[in-house]
Amino acid sequence: MATFEPVLMRNVGVEDSTSLKVYESRGGYQAFKKALAMSPDDVVAEVKKANLRGRGGAGFPAGVKWGFLPKDRTRTLLCVNGDESEPPTFSNRVLMENDPHQLIEGTIIAGYATQAQVAYIYLRVEFHEQFHVLQNAVDEAYAAGYLGKDIGNGYKLDIYLHRGAGAYVCGEETGLIESLEGKRGWPRIKPPFPAVQGLFRLPTVVNNVETLSNVPHIIERGADWFTSIGPSHSTGPKLFCVSGPVQRPGCYEAAMDITCRDLIERDDFGGGMLSGKSVKGVLPGGVSMGILTADELDMKMDFDDPRNYGLLGLGTAAAVVIDQDVDMRVVLRNMARFYGTESCGQCTQCREGTGWMHRIATRIAEGAGRIEDLDVLLETARNMGMMPGLSICGLPDGATYPIETIVKKFRQELEEAIRSQPPGRADMVLSVLN
Amino acid sequence: MPKIIIDNQEIECREGIPVLQAALEAGWDVPHYCYHPGLSIVASCRLCLMEMKMPHPKTQELDWAPKLMPSCQTPVRDGMEVRFDSDKVRDNQKDCMEYFLLNHPLDCPVCDQAGECYLQDYSFEFGRAESRMVDQKIKNPKKDIGPHTLLYSDRCVMCSRCVRFTREISGTSELCIVNRGSRAEIDVFPGVPLDNAIQGNVVDICPVGCLLDKEFLFQRRVWELKGGPSICPGCATGCAIRVDQADEKVYRLKPRYNPGVNDWWMCDEGRYGFEYVHDKGRLVHPMIRRGMEKHRPEWAELADICRFRFQEHVQAHGGASVAAVFSPFMACEEAWLLARFIRETAPEATLVTGPVPMEGEAQHFPVGSDEANAKFTILAEKCPNRRGVEMVLEAAGGEVISFESFVEKAGSGAFSAAWITGGYPKPWVEKDVAKLAAKFMLLVVQDLLPNDLMAGAAIVLPARAWVEREGTFVNAGGKIQPFSRAIRAPEGGYHDGQYLYAIAGLEGLYNPGRVRELMAATMSAFEKVADAPAKPAHAH
Numbered sequence: 001m002a003t004f005e006p007v008l009m010r011n012v013g014v015e016d017s018t019s020l021k022v023y024e025s026r027g028g029y030q031a032f033k034k035a036l037a038m039s040p041d042d043v044v045a046e047v048k049k050a051n052l053r054g055r056g057g058a059g060f061p062a063g064v065k066w067g068f069l070p071k072d073r074t075r076t077l078l079c080v081n082g083d084e085s086e087p088p089t090f091s092n093r094v095l096m097e098n099d100p101h102q103l104i105e106g107t108i109i110a111g112y113a114t115q116a117q118v119a120y121i122y123l124r125v126e127f128h129e130q131f132h133v134l135q136n137a138v139d140e141a142y143a144a145g146y147l148g149k150d151i152g153n154g155y156k157l158d159i160y161l162h163r164g165a166g167a168y169v170c171g172e173e174t175g176l177i178e179s180l181e182g183k184r185g186w187p188r189i190k191p192p193f194p195a196v197q198g199l200f201r202l203p204t205v206v207n208n209v210e211t212l213s214n215v216p217h218i219i220e221r222g223a224d225w226f227t228s229i230g231p232s233h234s235t236g237p238k239l240f241c242v243s244g245p246v247q248r249p250g251c252y253e254a255a256m257d258i259t260c261r262d263l264i265e266r267d268d269f270g271g272g273m274l275s276g277k278s279v280k281g282v283l284p285g286g287v288s289m290g291i292l293t294a295d296e297l298d299m300k301m302d303f304d305d306p307r308n309y310g311l312l313g314l315g316t317a318a319a320v321v322i323d324q325d326v327d328m329r330v331v332l333r334n335m336a337r338f339y340g341t342e343s344c345g346q347c348t349q350c351r352e353g354t355g356w357m358h359r360i361a362t363r364i365a366e367g368a369g370r371i372e373d374l375d376v377l378l379e380t381a382r383n384m385g386m387m388p389g390l391s392i393c394g395l396p397d398g399a400t401y402p403i404e405t406i407v408k409k410f411r412q413e414l415e416e417a418i419r420s421q422p423p424g425r426a427d428m429v430l431s432v433l434n
Numbered sequence: 435m436p437k438i439i440i441d442n443q444e445i446e447c448r449e450g451i452p453v454l455q456a457a458l459e460a461g462w463d464v465p466h467y468c469y470h471p472g473l474s475i476v477a478s479c480r481l482c483l484m485e486m487k488m489p490h491p492k493t494q495e496l497d498w499a500p501k502l503m504p505s506c507q508t509p510v511r512d513g514m515e516v517r518f519d520s521d522k523v524r525d526n527q528k529d530c531m532e533y534f535l536l537n538h539p540l541d542c543p544v545c546d547q548a549g550e551c552y553l554q555d556y557s558f559e560f561g562r563a564e565s566r567m568v569d570q571k572i573k574n575p576k577k578d579i580g581p582h583t584l585l586y587s588d589r590c591v592m593c594s595r596c597v598r599f600t601r602e603i604s605g606t607s608e609l610c611i612v613n614r615g616s617r618a619e620i621d622v623f624p625g626v627p628l629d630n631a632i633q634g635n636v637v638d639i640c641p642v643g644c645l646l647d648k649e650f651l652f653q654r655r656v657w658e659l660k661g662g663p664s665i666c667p668g669c670a671t672g673c674a675i676r677v678d679q680a681d682e683k684v685y686r687l688k689p690r691y692n693p694g695v696n697d698w699w700m701c702d703e704g705r706y707g708f709e710y711v712h713d714k715g716r717l718v719h720p721m722i723r724r725g726m727e728k729h730r731p732e733w734a735e736l737a738d739i740c741r742f743r744f745q746e747h748v749q750a751h752g753g754a755s756v757a758a759v760f761s762p763f764m765a766c767e768e769a770w771l772l773a774r775f776i777r778e779t780a781p782e783a784t785l786v787t788g789p790v791p792m793e794g795e796a797q798h799f800p801v802g803s804d805e806a807n808a809k810f811t812i813l814a815e816k817c818p819n820r821r822g823v824e825m826v827l828e829a830a831g832g833e834v835i836s837f838e839s840f841v842e843k844a845g846s847g848a849f850s851a852a853w854i855t856g857g858y859p860k861p862w863v864e865k866d867v868a869k870l871a872a873k874f875m876l877l878v879v880q881d882l883l884p885n886d887l888m889a890g891a892a893i894v895l896p897a898r899a900w901v902e903r904e905g906t907f908v909n910a911g912g913k914i915q916p917f918s919r920a921i922r923a924p925e926g927g928y929h930d931g932q933y934l935y936a937i938a939g940l941e942g943l944y945n946p947g948r949v950r951e952l953m954a955a956t957m958s959a960f961e962k963v964a965d966a967p968a969k970p971a972h973a974h
Contacts, residue, residue, distance in 0.1 A: 167614070184611065189477045189507050345592060345611070345618030346478045352533035355616025359569040376566050383529035390480055390502060390526060430568055 004268075007229075007237040008213050009253045012098040018133050020140040023101035029146060031216035035109040036152040038219075043113035047215060050223035051235050055091075056081055056171070056208035057286070057315045058394070059234075059303040062215075066114050068195035069203050077199045078116035079180065079206040080107055082123045082130075083164055083171035086286035087338060089318035091239035092209040094251045096123075096130040099213070100137035104159065106212035108146060109219055111157045114205050119159045121209075122176050125166045135161055168342035172393045173206040174198075175344065186346050187393035210239055230255035234302035234314075240269070244282075244321030247271030254301075256314075260284050261297035263319055270321070277323040281410070285315025287335055288398030290405035291322075310408070312401040328410045329365040329417055332403065336361035339399035350396035353384040357403055368429035369418040377407050436512035441519045447510050454482045454505040462518055465527060465556045467593035467641050469506035472698045473602055477504040479593050481530045481556070485517035502526055524560070531561030537572045537616060539588050547643030549656040552974055553591065574619045580608075580628035582648050582702065583637060587619040590644040596620060596636040603699065603809050605800025606630045620644070631797055631812060634705045638688060639698070641974055649706055650686045659685060662920040665907050667763060667818035667859075667900045668704035671811055672909025675700060677901050677920035684708050684901055684921060695913060701797075701812045710859040710899065716883060717896035718924050720933075724892070733928045737936035740878065740893060744779045747851045747876045753780030757840060757849040760827060761788035762817035763857035763897075764930070765905025766914070766960070767949040769823045771934040773830040776853065778939070785827045786840040788855065789862065791816040813910055817858075818900070822908035829956045844870045856881030857897040857930075863887050880930070898929040905931060905946045906963055914963050916946070 011017040011026060023029070035043050048063030069076060080103070084092040095103060107119050123131055138159050141147045149156045167185045169175040174188035177199045198204025214236055218226045227235045234256035242263055243249045248271040252263075260282055264270040273279060279294045284301065290311040292299060299305055303314045322331060340358030345351045357380055360373050384390065385400035407414065435446050440457055447456035455471060457464050467479040483502035490497055496515075502522060517523065534553060542548040574587035597609045597620065608628045612621045622628055628636070637647045659678040666673040666687065674692035678685050687708060689700035710716075719730050722739060731739055748756060758776045760769050776783050793816050798808035805811070827834045835843070843849065845866075852874050856862060863885040871877060871890030879887050880895040888894050901920040908914050923929050935944035942948075954961040 189475070189504070340615055343615035345613070345615050346476070348478070348480050348530050348533050348592070351592060351616055351618060352536045355572070356533075356536055356567060356569075363569060372566075383525065390483065392477065 004237075004254050006253045007217050008095060008102070008210070008239060009098075009251075011102065012094065017098050018100055018137060020101060020137070020144055023099070027220075028101055028216075029105055031220040032105050032108055032146060033152070035112055035219045036155060040113050040115055043109060043219065046223050047113065047218055050218045050226040051233075052211065052214055052218060052226070053234065053236075053303055054208055055210035055214070055238065055316075057086065057288070057313065059314060062110075062207055062211050065195065065207070066110070066205055068193065069114060069205065070196060073203045075202050076114050076116040077202050077204045078107065078111045078114060078119040079173070079176060079199060079204060080119060080121040080209060080212060081171060081173065081176055081206055082121055082127070082209045083176060084127075084209070084316075085124055085168040085171040086288060086316045086318065088243050088283070088320040089241055089286050089316040091241055091251050091316070091318065093127065093130060094239065095209055095213050096127070097133050100134045101141065102213050102216060103134070103209055104137055104141050104146070106215040107159060108151070108157055109215045110205070110207060110212050112153075112155050115155075116157065116205065119157060120180055120199070121159060121161050122170070122180060123161060123163050124170075125163050127163070131161060131163060167344070168338075169344040169393065169395055172395065175393065176206060177204065184344075186344050187395075189392055230257050231300075231302055233304055238301075238317060240301060241316070241318035242270040242321070243318070245274045245277045245323045246321055247274060256300070256302040258301050259297065260292060260299045260301060260319060263301060264297070264321055273321070273323065277325070279321055280324045280326060281322045281328075281331075281406075283320045283322070283402065284317075285311065285313065286318045287320070287338065287402050289313055289315035290401035291331075291409060293409050310405055312397060327365075327417070328406060328413050329361075329369070332406050332414070333358075333361040333365035335402040335406065339395070343395060343399070347391040347396070349384045350391050350399065353380050353396065354399050356380060357399070361403075363426070363429065364414070364418065366429065367421050368426045369414075369421065370426045371415060371418055373418075374407050374411060374414060377403055381407075436510050438510050438513070439515040441517060450509055452506050453484065453486075453508045453510055453514075453516055456510050457484075457505065457516075457518065463559070464505065464518060465552075465560050466506060467552065467591050468595065470595050470598075470639055470698075473595060473598040473639075475507050476594060476598070477507040479530070479591065480504065481527060481560075482506050483526050484523055485520050487515040527556075527560040528562050531557050532565055532567075534591050535561070535565055536567050537574075537588065539571070539573070541589075545586075545589065545643040546646050546651055546656070547589075547640075551643055552641040553589075553643075572616060574617075577621065579622045580633060582634060582706070583628050584646045584648060584651065585620060586644050586646065587621075589642050590620055591642050592618055592620075593641060594620075595639045595641070596645055599636050599639060600628070600630075600633075603635070603799060604630045604632050605802055606633075608633075609636070630801070631703065632699060632701045632799055632810060634702045635689065635699045647686065654680055654685050660920075661688070662918055663690060664901065664920060665818065665909075665915045665917040666700060666704040667907070668701070668707050668816065669813040670815040670817065670820065670910035671696060671813050672818060672907055672911075672913065672915055673700040673704060674915065675704070679901070679921050682921045684711055692915075695909060695911065695915075696810065699810050701810075703812065707859065708899075708901070710882070711901055713883065716899075716924060717881060717894065719927070720896060721894040722892070733933065736895075736928075736933055737939075740937050741775075741779070741939070743876055743892065744775075744851065748780045751850050751875075753782035754784075755848075755850040756780040756783035756852070757786055757844065758783060758853040759786040759788050759837065759840060759855060760823045761855040761857050762790055762820040762823055763788075763900070764819060764823055764855055765900075765903060765917075765946070766819065766822040766826055766908060767905040767946045767953070768903070768930045768934050769819075769826040770830075770949065770953050771931070771938040771940075772853065772855070773826055775934070775938040777830055777832065781832070783832070784840070784843075784849065785830060785832060785834045786837055787820070787824060787827065787834065789837045790820050791858065791860075791862070815910065818907040818909070821910070821912060822906065822914070825908060825957060825959070826953075829953075841867060841870065844873055847873055850874055851876040853878040854880070854887060855897065856883075856885065858882065861885060895930075895933065896923070896927070898923045903929045903931055906950070906960075914959060916963055 053059040170179040170185040179185040194204040336358040339354040343354040381400035381404035385397035445460040466482040488499040577585040661676040673696035674690040797812040799810040868886035878893040879891040
C-alpha cells in the first residue's frame with residue numbers, strides 16, 4: 001500500500017517548523033495570497049465543494065456552517081476551537097505545537113471567507129507550551145503583515161488567544177462561547193444558533209483547529225484534489241491518534257479509508273500490540289463514541305461507518321486500545337467518572353445521570369455490583385442520551401455511548417465478574433455506604 | 435392571534451409566547467421548574483419537553499421531530515402541532531422526576547415547603563413510585579445565606595430561578611452556581627450575603643424547599659394556612675398579595691401576579707411589615723367619654739352615639755366648626771362613608787387629607803434602572819391610598835385642606851369638633867398634633883395604636899389593620915384595587931367599614947361592593963372594579 005503523503009503533518013519533524021521563515025520556505029502563506037485574490041463567496045464555495053467535514057467530532061460540513069451566517073450582518077466573529085478536551089485525543093496539539101502558521105493561515109482564510117473582523121483561538125488551559133508557540137507565531141504573522149490592518153484586498157483581521165479554565169464542556173461550541181465571554185461554561189440553548197447570535201450576541205463561526213488547518217490546502221490545491229482523498233462522504237486527510245499498549249502510539253495522518261485494525265496493526269501506524277498483549281476492545285473515536293470489541297476492528301475510520309457498529313460517530317478519531325488484561329469494570333468506572341465530573345450541571349438528565357452512573361460504576365468496580373445495576377445503567381443511558389435532544393448540548397449523548405456499548409458488548413464479562421463476588425458483598429457495601 | 439394544536443385540540447394563544455405558557459394558560463398541567471414567565475428562559479430542567487411537528491431540515495415537510503422539544507423555549511407559531519399526551523413525553527417526565535429525587539433527602543416531614551412543593555406534586559403526578567438509586571446520596575450543605583433566607587442545597591433542583599432573579603430583577607447578582615455536575619449547588623459569594631430589598635421573592639419562586647424564609651420557618655404547616663387576596667399597604671405601589679392566615683393570625687404575605695403593578699414580585703418591607711397587626715398594644719374596643727366619665731359602648735349603639743354627638747355639636751356651634759382628617763390608610767369606601775356622614779351632618783365642614791408618610795426616595799429594580807425601565811419599584815410614599823382618599827374628598831365637594839394647614843388652623847382655634855383618623859402602622863402623632871386635643875370640644879379619634887390625642891378624645895374608635903377590613907385602595911398609577919378581609923379584628927367586633935356604614939346612616943350590612951355602587955353616582959371610576967384577582971399567568 002502506498003504511503004500517504006502527509007498534508008496536515010508535512011511540517012511535523014522539520015527543524016524549526018514553528019517559525020514563519022521555515023513555514024514560508026515550505027510553501028506557506030501561498031494559499032493566503034490566493035484566497036485574498038478571490039471573493040469571499042468563492043472561498044466559501046470552494047470549501048463547500050471540498051465537503052470539508054468538521055474535524056471536532058460531529059462532522060458537520062464547514063462550508064455549510066459558514067453559509068448559515070446572515071447575509072445582512074455587519075460584524076462577524078470567528079472562534080477557533082482548540083479546547084481539545086476529549087480524553088485520548090492529541091491531534092490538535094500536534095498541529096499547534098508543530099505547525100502553528102498552518103492554523104493561522106487557515107484562520108485568516110476562514111476569517112476572510114466569513115468576513116470576520118476578529119478571530120479568537122480558544123485553548124484549553126493545560127496547553128501551556130502550545131499557547132506560547134501559537135502566540136509567537138501570531139506575533140510573527142502580525143510583524144509580517146499577515147494579520148492586522150489591511151492584509152490584502154482591504155481585509156483586516158485580528159487574532160486573540162484565549163485560554164480556558166479547564167472544562168470538558170467548553171469544547172462544545174456554545175459552551176466555548178460562554179467561556180470566551182467570561183461566564184460559566186454552560187452551553188446555550190439553540191436556537192439562536194451561533195451563526196446568528198453567538199459570541200457577544202454577534203454572528204459567530206466556531207471551527208476546530210484541524211478543520212481550519214485543512215483550509216489552506218483546499219484553497220491551494222483545489223477542492224477536486226481534496227475530494228480525491230478518501231471516500232466520497234469523508235473527504236480529505238485526517239489525523240488519527242492511537243494510544244494504549246501498541247508498539248507505536250502517536251498521531252498519524254491518513255485518508256479516511258483505513259480501518260480501525262489498520263490503525264492498530266499497520267507498521268506505519270500503531271505497529272501492532274506490545275508483545276504478550278492482545279486487543280480486547282478499542283474506543284476508536286475518543287471515549288465519547290463508544291467501544292468496539294476485538295471482532296469489530298474492521299470498522300472504517302470515516303464519518304459514517306461507526307454508526308453501523310452502534311457507535312455515536314467518528315468523534316475525534318483517537319483510538320484507545322484496551323488489552324486483554326484490563327478489567328472492563330475499571331474501564332466502565334473510568335468512563336463514568338470522567339463524565340460525572342465534567343457534566344456542567346445544567347440539564348437534569350445529564351447532571352444527575354452522569355453522577356448516578358459514576359456511583360454505580362464505582363460500586364461495580366469495587367466488587368459490589370448487582371446484576372440489576374447493569375440494567376439501570378442501560379436504562380439511564382437510554383433516557384440520558386440515546387433518545388436524542390433531551391439536553392441542551394451533546395455531552396450526555398457522549399456520556400452514554402461508552403457506558404451503553406461497554407455494558408452491551410461486554411455484558412457477559414461484567415456479569416461473570418459480578419457473579420464471582422463473594423455472596424452478600426453488594427448488600428454489605430451498600431449498608432456501609434448508606 | 436396564533437392558533438396551535440395541543441393533543442389534537444386547537445387553542446388560541448397570545449402572540450410570541452412559549453408553547454409551555456400557551457398550554458398552561460389553556461389549562462394543561464405541564465410540569466416545569468426552570469421556566470418562569472418573569473425570568474429569562476434557560477430550558478435546563480427538561481421537564482416540559484413535548485413532541486412537536488417541525489419542518490424537516492431537508493424537505494421542509496412538517497413531521498413529528500424525532501427529538502422532544504423544550505416547550506418553554508419554543509415560541510408558538512400559527513398552525514403548529516404539539517403533543518403532550520404521549521408515551522415519549524411521559525417517559526421523559528418519569529425519568530426526570532427520578533433524577534430530581536436522586537440526591538434529594540426526602541425530608542418532607544420536616545420541610546417547610548411540604549404541601550406547596552412541586553417536587554411532591556410532580557412526583558405524585560408524573561413521577562415513578564420507586565427510586566432505583568441504592569447508592570449513597572450527595573449531601574449538599576444547609577446554608578445561611580442572608581438575614582431572611584436559608585438555603586437547603588440538598589433539596590435543590592438546580593432550576594436557577596433564584597440566580598436569574600438576582601441577576602435580572604433585583605440586579606444585585608448575589609447568588610451564583612458553584613461546582614459542576616451533580617455536585618453543582620447554589621451559593622453566595624464569600625462575604626456577600628443575599629441582602630437586598632426584594633430578596634424575599636427568591637423564596638416564592640423556588641419551586642421546592644430549597645430556599646426558605648427564616649421568619650416563616652417552622653411556624654406553621656402550609657396546608658393549615660388559608661390564603662386571601664389582598665393589596666399590600668406598605669407603599670403606594672399597591673402590590674397584589676395573598677394573606678396566608680390560620681386561626682386569625684397572619685403567618686406570611688406572598689405576592690400575587692398583577693401585571694403592570696408588581697408583576698410576580700413584592701418587596702421585603704411589605705412582606706415582613708405586618709407585625710403591627712398582632713401588636714399587643716392595639717386598640718381593641720371603642721371608648722366614650724362625657725365629662726370625666728368613660729365607658730365602653732356596645733358596637734350596636736356606637737353609630738347612634740356618634741351621630742347624636744355631632745348633630746348636637748353642629749346645632750350649637752355650626753357646621754363650619756367641624757373638621758375631619760382622612761388618613762391615607764383608609765379604604766376608598768370607608769373614606770366615602772365618613773365623608774358622607776360629615777357632609778350630611780355639617781355641610782360646611784372642612785375635610786382634611788391626612789399626613790402622607792414619606793421615606794427616602796423611590797427604589798427601582800434592577801438596581802441602577804430608572805422609572806422608565808424599572809421592573810419593580812418601591813415607592814417613597816409609605817401608604818396605600820392617598821390617591822383614593824383624595825378622589826373621594828374631591829367628589830365630596832367643599833373645602834379640602836392639607837394636614838399642615840389643618841394643624842395651623844386648629845392651633846388657632848378654627849375648629850371645635852374634629853374626627854381624626856389614623857391607622858398608621860407606626861406612631862404618627864407628633865407633639866404639635868397632640869396638643870391640638872385641648873382645642874376641640876368634640877374629638878373623635880379613630881386609630882390602630884394608642885396615641886397622645888386620645889387623652890382629649892370624646893370618642894375613641896379602634897381602627898382595624900387592612901387584613902381585617904375590606905374595600906379598595908388606589909395605587910400610585912391610579913389603579914383601583916380591591917382587597918378582602920383575611921382575619922377577624924382582635925376580640926371580634928366591627929371593622930371600620932362596618933361602623934362607618936352605620937354611622938353614615940345606611941341600613942343593612944356593610945358590603946364594599948354596595949358602597950361602590952353608591953359611590954359610582956359621583957365617581958364613575960368605581961362603577962366597575964376588577965373584583966376577581968387576575969388569573970395567574972403560570973402554575974407556580
